[in-house]
Amino acid sequence: MDSEPEVKPSAPPAAESPKAGEAAAAVTSSDAAAEQPGPSSEEEEEEEEAAAEEAEGGKQAPHGEEAAAAAAEPREEGAEEEDDEEGDAAQQAKRLRMEPVRDKKDKKQKVDEDEIQKMQILVSSFSEEQLNRYEMYRRSAFPKAAIKRLIQSITGCSVSQNVVIAMSGISKVFVGEVMEEALDVCDKWGETPPLQPKHMREAVRRLKLRGQIPNTKYKKVSFN
Amino acid sequence: MDRDPSSRKMADEDDEQAFDEDVEESGSGAEGGQGRRKRLFSKELRCMMYGFGDDQNPYTESVDILEDLVIEFITEMTHKAMSIGRQGRVQVEDIVFLIRKDPRKFARVKDLLTMNEELKRARKAFDEANYGS
Numbered sequence: 572m573d574s575e576p577e578v579k580p581s582a583p584p585a586a587e588s589p590k591a592g593e594a595a596a597a598v599t600s601s602d603a604a605a606e607q608p609g610p611s612s613e614e615e616e617e618e619e620e621a622a623a624e625e626a627e628g629g630k631q632a633p634h635g636e637e638a639a640a641a642a643a644e645p646r647e648e649g650a651e652e653e654d655d656e657e658g659d660a661a662q663q664a665k666r667l668r669m670e671p672v673r674d675k676k677d678k679k680q681k682v683d684e685d686e687i688q689k690m691q692i693l694v695s696s697f698s699e700e701q702l703n704r705y706e707m708y709r710r711s712a713f714p715k716a717a718i719k720r721l722i723q724s725i726t727g728c729s730v731s732q733n734v735v736i737a738m739s740g741i742s743k744v745f746v747g748e749v750m751e752e753a754l755d756v757c758d759k760w761g762e763t764p765p766l767q768p769k770h771m772r773e774a775v776r777r778l779k780l781r782g783q784i785p786n787t788k789y790k791k792v793s794f795n
Numbered sequence: 796m797d798r799d800p801s802s803r804k805m806a807d808e809d810d811e812q813a814f815d816e817d818v819e820e821s822g823s824g825a826e827g828g829q830g831r832r833k834r835l836f837s838k839e840l841r842c843m844m845y846g847f848g849d850d851q852n853p854y855t856e857s858v859d860i861l862e863d864l865v866i867e868f869i870t871e872m873t874h875k876a877m878s879i880g881r882q883g884r885v886q887v888e889d890i891v892f893l894i895r896k897d898p899r900k901f902a903r904v905k906d907l908l909t910m911n912e913e914l915k916r917a918r919k920a921f922d923e924a925n926y927g928s
Binding site for chain 2: 704705706707708709710711712713714717718721722725726727728730731733734736737738740741742743744745746747748749750751754764765766767768770771772775783784785786787
């Protein structure tokens with residue numbers, strides 16, 4: 572669930588276009604990509620047109636920023652179908668050559684698409700309280716300025732922006748791990764949220780046993 | 796140690812300081828600000844705790860414990876990162892190296908950095924388009 576990055580606004584509208592079809596694809600894609608429904612719609616064979624549009628929509632939907640790169644692929648597909656005079660054999664050869672490269676990217680984008688669709692279905696069935704909690708889960712983050720100040724006070728020299736981004740990200744994951752363990756402990760002890768300090772401390776103790784809490788203060792001496 | 800100046804004058808310095816450190820870490824903030832810095836992440840941590848499954852109003856003591864944990868985590872990571880790679884500096888590669896065994900954190904860092912690159916590229920392309928017109 573946590574695999575999708577925090578760019579929330581782009582994901583839902585982009586994922587809706589496969590369902591909506593031509594209109595949505597024209598609206599959500601960039602200018603260069605919008606030209607494609609034009610040439611392919613001029614064709615006689617409806618099945619190929621529908622398949623091309625679906626493929627285009629599917630490829631453009633997940634990553635708005637990659638629209639330029641993804642647009643290049645459907646354009647090739649459209650060009651293939653228009654060149655009917657070339658002959659079937661040449662067309663098939665062209666398709667076979669380009670397929671291996673496209674297959675890998677197709678599979679990865681299909682997996683992404685599937686996941687995005689499943690997430691959409693899940694989120695659409697949330698209750699009000701669940702929606703609130705999900706929004707807090709996605710939106711909460713550590714303030715970059717405070718993290719940067721903290722790291723710089725430890726190192727004594729300046730750090731790059733990427734370091735701050737990485738550190739905030741893993742700190743949030745760390746908080747998640749502690750919270751999950753603490754909720755587990757709370758449940759096991761037959762108590763309810765809100766979490767109390769005793770749950771937190773027991774959670775930390777368990778994570779320490781598993782080695783998930785970094786500790787360089789006390790080094791265990793193995794052979795003495 | 797600069798934690799509790801008054802305890803330095805006492806005889807059993809080490810014991811007293813260790814005990815004081817323990818008591819402070821367990822969240823008793825009534826020391827009058829001796830060695831306890833201001834709370835850095837109170838608001839954000841509350842939202843985060845709610846998002847991860849706690850009550851809508853989590854206990855302040857729990858938030859404090861979490862904040863101490865996070866600061867300790869960041870401190871440890873920073874010290875480790877300073878000791879590997881380029882000494883004395885913290886770089887992204889060092890953080891990624893330290894995280895390599897933890898699948899969740901590793902995947903998260905990769906995702907964040909990739910997304911950041913994409914956003915930078917998109918913003919740059921957008922700015923260039925505006926510049927032309």
